Amino acid sequence: MSKIRAALILSVLLCGLPSKSLFSVNDVAFGEKAPDGNGQLETAPKLFKGGVDDQGRNYFLNGQLANNGKLILTASNGFFGNGTCRAGGLSSRPKVGDQTLMKPNFAYLDQWKKTTGTIRWHLWLPKAGTVYFDVNMRVSPRQAGSELTVSLAGKSRSVTTISSSNDTPQPWGLRFDVTEPGEHIVSLSAKKIVDSKSGVGELHTVDVYGSAVKDSQLLRARWRPAAVHGGYSCSQIKQSRIWVMTTRSMCDFSSYSPITTPFGYYGTSFERDRRTTGSFNFSMWAAGKGKKVPPLEQMPHLLAAGSPKAEFSGFGHEGSGVKLRGWIPMPDRPKLCVQALRVESAGSYDTYYGYFWDHPSRRWKLYAVGRKWNGGRAKSHLSPGSFCEVPGPPHVQRSGDLVREVRRRGWHLSEGQKWVQMDTFNCKSKGPANKFWRISVDGEFAMGTGGMRYYQFKKPRFTAGQTSLPEFLAVEATKQLYRLPAEISNVKASKVISTSATINLAVARAGNNSRVEVYYGESDCLTFAKRKLHGTERNSAVSKSTQAGDRSWSFKSPTLALKEGNNQVILTGLKSMTKYYYRALVTNDEGKCWTFQTQSFRTK
DSSP states (O other), rough: OOOOOOOEEEEOOSSOOGGOOOGGGGGGTOOOOOHHHHGGGOOOOEEEEEEOOOSEEEEEEEEEEEEEEEEEOTTSEEEEETTTTTEOOOSSSSSOOOOOOOOOOOEEEEOOOOSSEEEEEEESSSSSEEEEEEEEEEEOOOTTTTTEEEEEETTEEEEEOOOOOOOOOOOEEEEEEEOOOOEEEEEEEEEEESTTOOOSEEEEEEEETTTTTTOOEEEEEOOOOOEEEEEEEEETTOOEEEEEEEEEEOOOEEEEEEOSSSSEEEEEEEEETTOOSSSSSEEEEEEEEEEOOOGGGGGGEEEEEESSOEEEEEEEOOOEEEEEESOOOOOTTSSEEEEEEEEETTOOOOOOOOEEEEETTTTEEEEEEEEEETTTTTOOOOEEEEBOOOOOOTTTTTTTTTTTTEEEEHHHHHHHSSSSEOOEEEOOOOOBBBBEEEEOOTTTTEEOOSSSSBBSSSSSSOOOOOOOOGGGGGGHHHHHHGOOSSSEEEEEEOOOSSSSEEEEEEEEEEOOOOOOEEESSSSOOOTOOOOOOOOOGGGHHHHTTTTTTTSSOOEOOOOOOOOSSEEEEHHHHHHHOOOEEEEEEEEEETEEEOSOOOOOOOOE
């Protein structure tokens, strides 16, 4: 059974609305007919000179030229936010030369169930004139009566949907008089939705024509912004094992913008209110998608966390590895995220310590400690990079037309224990792209991605001056970047017999409400204990491997209270003439911490 084709009829709302949101019968394109053909759909997007922005930068636009005075807006060449609607179906209309911008050729947008959010298309109108819109929708009887708003060039029109049993499209026509040529946005939003379960209906196409549309172009950008990358360095310090970075978002849209590290990512996401989500992603990568699981000794592993609630967990989507879960370290969701990372190397491992500045208490707090195999190539310098991107598949979220911008500052600590500000911003660009890098008026490193404007950077490298040191780099604050939840000075086994052994723990600092568990077994399992798998890691070979056989600890002792000084944990039920490996896990009000080295003993 074919779906009911419906039209949208115009509703003149005469009570209680500002005049700009009304339209009269004269606004309707009675007698006008959309030109024949596929409009710009048979023309590949092409860059053309757009102009100069308010910062004096030349930019390009990526457009598809109208054909026969017509543009066709489809479910594949527009933009919308997460939760606004969804794209579906397969269109038989042409789709030429835009595979890198949007691969699927969707037939319609549906699941339009919210009065928040907009559906958008971007136009380049080279001259003033009239623009007509014919919007083709399918609306069932239960969906009829929803109120929509169409906006262009600072003007809005309101329409109310009705159902129709006629299988021939009955598009409604809207007229807008555009007085200023240039870039314009066509925006659709819902004011009232009659049936919240099924939504407004299926939006298929919008035919755009009129005197202003001749020689116009539909502007294009990738369905979600390609990630923008940058690197930071200090001309005065060539080697430093610690950095501090600040990050803030400059846009009213969500984005993900971590710091890149030798082990993976360490950073946060920002919400539309420009505040962080309150969480961090401290992800230590073990293997890329489809790659083999490394030997256990080469697996990255977490050693400590800054909260007793934190879970040593993992991930498994585009890659696999370990990360923390179950803890919101910044419930105040600050606008300025301040984080630090330092590295220590010993043997075949680099150990990374991640901290964040807690604004309410005005002190550094530990987030996570993790260890990565280096194969004998110890890390001598931490050179931070970063990126900004927006997640989401193309049928769920398309916001490549919105500019995401983040700004950062950074510092390295010299061998003389002096903080020196990073002054060099290294960027990469292969050609014109809707990305940018610059130094802000306040001297911050600024990077952005998305939007409809494309910039060309011949030598994308920038330098910035020095600013005064903030309070989180004071001498006393710097000492906090070396603190762990607990300090265990010595661990050794004694009183080893055929069936039992005593583990002695000398504790320099136990912390409040401290307790300890000893994990042990016949193989060294680092810090991998049996646990429940979460989310994406359920399909991760890496995560599954740490829960199988000799890749996770076989046994653990009862939980015992831990005090400063000497402590003993007795392991019983052991096999004779067997070598056992063990590690201790300490948990207190400040966090949790594994002993950094695996020890062993052999029963008699």
